[in-house]
Amino acid sequence: MHFLAQMEVTIPHDIDTEKLERLLTAERERAQELQRQGKWPQLWRVAGRYANVSVLDVESIDELHELLSSLPMFPFLDIKVTPMTRHPSKVD
Numbered sequence: 001m002h003f004l005a006q007m008e009v010t011i012p013h014d015i016d017t018e019k020l021e022r023l024l025t026a027e028r029e030r031a032q033e034l035q036r037q038g039k040w041p042q043l044w045r046v047a048g049r050y051a052n053v054s055v056l057d058v059e060s061i062d063e064l065h066e067l068l069s070s071l072p073m074f075p076f077l078d079i080k081v082t083p084m085t086r087h088p089s090k091v092d
């Protein structure tokens with residue numbers, strides 16, 4: 001199952017800088033692990049915004065929720081999820 005996930009990042013202004021550095025490092029590692037597993041095939045920065053557009057490939061909505069909530073930055077992400085299905089004009 002493919003989902004479009006649009007994530008907007010909002011970092012609290014008063015967050016400890018070392019804690020933030022740890023979170024950003026952990027986020028990058030987790031995102032790269034999920035990419036290597038094939039569960040996060042597309043990850044794009046939205047130009048001019050602290051936001052990304054992603055395509056996630058999971059087996060179920062439960063797995064989708066587990067994946068998203070496993071992200072270290074999850075508390076700071078506003079995530080909009082859109083289910084997708086194959087387009088009839090898509091060429092393999």
Ligand SMILES: O=C(O)CC1=CCC(=O)O1
Pocket residue numbers: 007009027028031050051052073
């Ligand atoms: O878009 C961001 O910066 C948030 C994020 C999600 C995965 C990742 O590595 O960063």
